Amino acid sequence: MLVTGTSLSLSGLTTVAQASENPVAIFDSLYTAFLVLGTLVGVVVIAYILYNAWTYRSDDSTQDGEYDIEETHDEESVARPQLGEVPTGVGKAGGKKLFVSFAISAIAVLGLITFAYWNLLLVEGTPDDADDMEIDVVANQFNYTYDYPGGENEAEVLYVPTDRVITLNVTSCHSPGTLDRGEYTSDQIDSMECPNVSEGEVENVGNVWHSWSSPDLRASGDAIPGQYTETWFVADEPGTYRVVCRELCGSGHTSMNVENGVVALEDSEFEDWCLENDCMAEEELTNWLDRTEGES
Amino acid sequence: MSGLPPKSSVKRWLVTTNHKDIGILYLLTSLFFLIGAGVLALLIRVQWLPGGSVLTGAEYNQVVTAHGLLMVFWFLSPFAFAFANYFVPLQIGAEDLAFPRLNAMSYWLYLFSGLAMVTSFFQGGTHQGGWTLYAPLNVPAFVPRVAEIGETTAVIGLALFVTSVTLGSVNFLTTIYRMRADGLRMRDVPLFSLSILLTVWMMLFAFAALLAASILLGSDHLLGTQYFLSESGGSLLWTHLFWFFGHPEVYIVFFPALGALAEIVQTFSGRRLVGRKWFIIAMALVTIQSFIVWMHHMFLTAINLPIKTVFMVTTIGISLPFDLMVFALIYTMIKGKVRWTTPFLFALGALLFFIIGGITGVFLGAIVLDYQFRGTYWVVAHFHYVMASGAVALIGALYYWYPKMTGKMYNQFLGKAHFVLAFIGFNMLYFPMFIVWETPRRYSDYSSQVVWEVPFTDFAIVDAGFTVFHQIATVGAFLFAASFLIMFYNLVKSLYSDRTVEESPWAYTGSAEWATDSPPPLENFPGKPTFANGRLNFLTGTEATDGGVEVMEADRSEPATDGGVASQVEELPDHSHDADHASWWPLLLSAGLLVTALGLSGLEQSYVLWPFVLSVPVFVAAVGVVGARRYVASNPEVSGSTTTHKLLVLGSVPLLAGLLAAFHAQHGIVDGFTEANRYFFVALGGLVYTVYAFVAMGYESFEVPEPELNEAWPFEGVTNTKLGMWLFLGSDIILFGALVGSYVFIRFQSGWQDWWHDAGLPEAAHQVLPGLINTYLLLASSFTVVLALAYARRGHKRGTMTFLGLTFLGALGFLANKAYEWNEFINHEGWTQTSDVMGSTFFLSTGIHAAHVIIGMVIVVFLFSRASEGAYWGEDEDAHTIEYFGLYWHFVDIVWLFLFPMFYIL
Numbered sequence A: 001m002l003v004t005g006t007s008l009s010l011s012g013l014t015t016v017a018q019a020s021e022n023p024v025a026i027f028d029s030l031y032t033a034f035l036v037l038g039t040l041v042g043v044v045v046i047a048y049i050l051y052n053a054w055t056y057r058s059d060d061s062t063q064d065g066e067y068d069i070e071e072t073h074d075e076e077s078v079a080r081p082q083l084g085e086v087p088t089g090v091g092k093a094g095g096k097k098l099f100v101s102f103a104i105s106a107i108a109v110l111g112l113i114t115f116a117y118w119n120l121l122l123v124e125g126t127p128d129d130a131d132d133m134e135i136d137v138v139a140n141q142f143n144y145t146y147d148y149p150g151g152e153n154e155a156e157v158l159y160v161p162t163d164r165v166i167t168l169n170v171t172s173c174h175s176p177g178t179l180d181r182g183e184y185t186s187d188q189i190d191s192m193e194c195p196n197v198s199e200g201e202v203e204n205v206g207n208v209w210h211s212w213s214s215p216d217l218r219a220s221g222d223a224i225p226g227q228y229t230e231t232w233f234v235a236d237e238p239g240t241y242r243v244v245c246r247e248l249c250g251s252g253h254t255s256m257n258v259e260n261g262v263v264a265l266e267d268s269e270f271e272d273w274c275l276e277n278d279c280m281a282e283e284e285l286t287n288w289l290d291r292t293e294g295e296s
Numbered sequence B: 001m002s003g004l005p006p007k008s009s010v011k012r013w014l015v016t017t018n019h020k021d022i023g024i025l026y027l028l029t030s031l032f033f034l035i036g037a038g039v040l041a042l043l044i045r046v047q048w049l050p051g052g053s054v055l056t057g058a059e060y061n062q063v064v065t066a067h068g069l070l071m072v073f074w075f076l077s078p079f080a081f082a083f084a085n086y087f088v089p090l091q092i093g094a095e096d097l098a099f100p101r102l103n104a105m106s107y108w109l110y111l112f113s114g115l116a117m118v119t120s121f122f123q124g125g126t127h128q129g130g131w132t133l134y135a136p137l138n139v140p141a142f143v144p145r146v147a148e149i150g151e152t153t154a155v156i157g158l159a160l161f162v163t164s165v166t167l168g169s170v171n172f173l174t175t176i177y178r179m180r181a182d183g184l185r186m187r188d189v190p191l192f193s194l195s196i197l198l199t200v201w202m203m204l205f206a207f208a209a210l211l212a213a214s215i216l217l218g219s220d221h222l223l224g225t226q227y228f229l230s231e232s233g234g235s236l237l238w239t240h241l242f243w244f245f246g247h248p249e250v251y252i253v254f255f256p257a258l259g260a261l262a263e264i265v266q267t268f269s270g271r272r273l274v275g276r277k278w279f280i281i282a283m284a285l286v287t288i289q290s291f292i293v294w295m296h297h298m299f300l301t302a303i304n305l306p307i308k309t310v311f312m313v314t315t316i317g318i319s320l321p322f323d324l325m326v327f328a329l330i331y332t333m334i335k336g337k338v339r340w341t342t343p344f345l346f347a348l349g350a351l352l353f354f355i356i357g358g359i360t361g362v363f364l365g366a367i368v369l370d371y372q373f374r375g376t377y378w379v380v381a382h383f384h385y386v387m388a389s390g391a392v393a394l395i396g397a398l399y400y401w402y403p404k405m406t407g408k409m410y411n412q413f414l415g416k417a418h419f420v421l422a423f424i425g426f427n428m429l430y431f432p433m434f435i436v437w438e439t440p441r442r443y444s445d446y447s448s449q450v451v452w453e454v455p456f457t458d459f460a461i462v463d464a465g466f467t468v469f470h471q472i473a474t475v476g477a478f479l480f481a482a483s484f485l486i487m488f489y490n491l492v493k494s495l496y497s498d499r500t501v502e503e504s505p506w507a508y509t510g511s512a513e514w515a516t517d518s519p520p521p522l523e524n525f526p527g528k529p530t531f532a533n534g535r536l537n538f539l540t541g542t543e544a545t546d547g548g549v550e551v552m553e554a555d556r557s558e559p560a561t562d563g564g565v566a567s568q569v570e571e572l573p574d575h576s577h578d579a580d581h582a583s584w585w586p587l588l589l590s591a592g593l594l595v596t597a598l599g600l601s602g603l604e605q606s607y608v609l610w611p612f613v614l615s616v617p618v619f620v621a622a623v624g625v626v627g628a629r630r631y632v633a634s635n636p637e638v639s640g641s642t643t644t645h646k647l648l649v650l651g652s653v654p655l656l657a658g659l660l661a662a663f664h665a666q667h668g669i670v671d672g673f674t675e676a677n678r679y680f681f682v683a684l685g686g687l688v689y690t691v692y693a694f695v696a697m698g699y700e701s702f703e704v705p706e707p708e709l710n711e712a713w714p715f716e717g718v719t720n721t722k723l724g725m726w727l728f729l730g731s732d733i734i735l736f737g738a739l740v741g742s743y744v745f746i747r748f749q750s751g752w753q754d755w756w757h758d759a760g761l762p763e764a765a766h767q768v769l770p771g772l773i774n775t776y777l778l779l780a781s782s783f784t785v786v787l788a789l790a791y792a793r794r795g796h797k798r799g800t801m802t803f804l805g806l807t808f809l810g811a812l813g814f815l816a817n818k819a820y821e822w823n824e825f826i827n828h829e830g831w832t833q834t835s836d837v838m839g840s841t842f843f844l845s846t847g848i849h850a851a852h853v854i855i856g857m858v859i860v861v862f863l864f865s866r867a868s869e870g871a872y873w874g875e876d877e878d879a880h881t882i883e884y885f886g887l888y889w890h891f892v893d894i895v896w897l898f899l900f901p902m903f904y905i906l
């Protein structure tokens, strides 16, 4: 059992190395490793508890009172509780075992932390050399809109080309004219404004906290009023992917569950869509698509 | 009042301050909330049956929210504190808690805060944003109009609950530190009581952060401040405040269960806990570490990599001390005499649940996994495994201690049947959630397809599989709920059975609660418990032979030991006659607060402060009237009230007139009252009554003997009240820390520098001088308190009263100066707490400080009146009251020394 466990998690490790460019694979390998290890630990510990509870069950038949066995304090080696004693432990007994098991779990925990940290570095920020496309995701009650580098267009579905690194800057929309913070470009600030609200109409009211997530692409980011959260993904296959909201955002929270929230297209189809919708300047787009062809 | 009516009388349960009675009250009330929250849980699951959409989105959100809040706050913690109330004094050999009336108040505030929460449902709807109340969904701008009052009630209910918890924490800490039986060192305290000690330490600080959060939120609702609406980090601010409280909270609900687990495993393994010392050290470590893991709830909020990493390490690392505790419990069973009784089964089940919950928590701690798990049923399953592990362990505790509390044994078969059904039901309910963990959390409907891929195979379950797992969960929910019916039936029926229990029905019990009758008598033990010669003995003040018999009872295993009793009889102080056990005021005062809270929930912004303001003269008059009455009643030799009493009564009239004039200035006296809504009068009536009850309670003579002949390390040098005051101020530090922290956080998020310039306040108006003057005034008034104390100690009545009076004047000057400054801001510059978030932080932070000043003045009025009655002069211990007030007053002063630079200079 132990052997299969290790080999499985080892195969998990190799997958990471190969597919460090895709959060789906990174997640899968880490999840698999945790699942195998966690199940192993859980099963062993639970079995051991049950084993002990069963093995040392008392079969004393002499009933003292009506409800429990007769108390005996004959074996010197076992510290049995006595009524009225100053409650101390058992002295040294069992201490060594306790330390050994503690040491083992400490090593396991340290290992897990290291492994988890290494994986964290892989998903944190887009890969260094990635030539990505950045898209802003603006959450609202109760939908998401997507702003492409070309600006202006507020698509309700996220169209992306396959096999490219797509970086999302997720935020929740805010009321026009209220956000004026040095860290953002005026483009970004514009795109964060709540649609259908014009300046001065509602004072200081942005939107609430949402959490954009595409489970299949393993990309998530909290959509928080007044700030951006970054996440990224690569869609391997053309097709549609679900988008859900993962932070309770009001009565319509459930409806923020869009089956075709992300549509991944072949290059040529994406090009058509993009040009039609001003998602990027034509020249820039073709350059980018060419440049990144077959990169990931 | 001292006589306690018999248990059959309803009155007993309304007036009692005895810890065992209050324990029973907690138990019944928490079970009542368990049923309520449980019904809501079933509603949630019914929603998930095919075609089961019984609730709309908004209703579903309310149900989810109320279920979470009620279970965590009004069931789980109070359920644990039922046992804490009942058994901590018994385990440490005390007669009661340190402050019995305060304990009764904790209970009533707990009950009433829960009722407020329930009421909120009927005020157009309760909160809809989940028990985590994320911002800005929790502020009026996003609350449906109809539910505005209900939401506010829920927030105020939460604040009342926090008050109850804070009083309770101070009480338990003082008790455990200062009232242990002679010879019972801190490290010898039984594990359940130790776990309560650590729990209340966490409570003291964590709940102060929640208090700050709920004050800010309440103020956003009632006063129109803009903390959580602010786009400069308002929503993040909420998550920081909430989770700084929230993570310790998950251990707060779990620790008592852990203590109970240790006791149960120890007893039913017939073996002392292995590695007891390390177990305790591990618990203490978790207590501290619990305050540095909170950001693991915020991994997806774009906090930077180093911080995230630190929190990942602390989070996964916190599983290590837990590992040690679990192993200690397991090894205790080895070579034991393990009896599979009902309590043991529940303990075993809880241990298994906890292991599963803990392991899946480690998954969540790994950030990359959490990115995907956040907001899914993985989280739901994880925390139910851990929290329900706590609940299941405490149900075990109920079966363990039920015979002690009632003197009756329940039906063992039904107990085991309850366990089996609960165990199966629980796993059917929550395990499937791990399998279909991709389900988004808090969705009211999720019928669309989801694929579950079976790991390591090509096998996948599509759509139907998904719903099937949720349907299994729903069936499990009903089984789990049904199992509790067995419990209720069994426990109620057994009360009337003839299965009586003497001291201890179980073999191998150790701690003191098992050495007395079941149920224990009012004064708990047959004599004064002591561990001075290494074992539990009871000293009796009367006949040595009586004591001897009792000691033999306690020492069943070694009947030969009975010496050493007679020799100690003489020194024994006997307080049992003058201790009081009954008072109406905790109930009445808390009821007043409930009425006030309900009134406040519907107030319009411009009316919010008026009930408070207008009840001040009532307070002054009440001190005069009640004081005079008590004075005359308790001093037969005096002919009438003192001049101070008369002055107070007379003075309250012009004071009222002055305040009404101010009311007139804002609203017009006639229009103001005729246009006020109903809630205004409810709030006003409630507060006036509360103020009266407060004074009456202050004047009630309620005898609680300071403990003697006991172990009080490390606080031998102080009295109970002084320690209580210190602890209370400790939590107040966190409150102000959180307020100042919120200001710093928001200001930092919006770029620190230009803060006041961005505010709707002209730069010229933002002046340092008023703040500086107030700093001097407060410092001076601190000095006068010191002098008042010095004079009181020398028995100098005039000096005492003069300096108390000067302190009052200093505070009055402080307020007058502040009123002038605020008037400038509000009426001339048009800059208020609603103008911008700068205004919000300024007015609220300094306003809460001003409220502390006013409370101080209120106490001075009270002290002044008592001083005029001759309370503090002479060698009398009573001068302490002035000392304790001094502590508070210096604290208020020091807080200002932080606020002044923060809000005036920087």
Ligand code: HEM
Pocket (backbone or CB within 6 Å): B132, B250, B251, B253, B254, B296, B297, B315, B316, B318, B319, B322, B357, B358, B359, B361, B362, B364, B365, B370, B373, B374, B375, B379, B382, B383, B386, B387, B390
């Ligand atoms: C081994 C120890 C534990 C670890 C490593 C751990 C870790 C975590 C993490 C990382 C989360 C955040 C999940 C998310 O929202 O993305 C979480 C949630 C939670 N945990 Fe734990 N946990 C542990 C033990 C406990 C215990 C003992 C309890 C309670 C008795 C508990 C109760 C909760 C609750 C209530 C939540 C959900 C909060 C919410 O979003 O409503 N956990 N845990």
Ligand SMILES: [Cu+2]
Pocket (backbone or CB within 6 Å): A210, A211, A245, A246, A247, A248, A249, A250, A252, A253, A254, A256
């Ligand atoms: Cu949502």
Ligand SMILES: [Cu+2]
Pocket (backbone or CB within 6 Å): B246, B247, B250, B293, B294, B296, B297
């Ligand atoms: Cu946590």
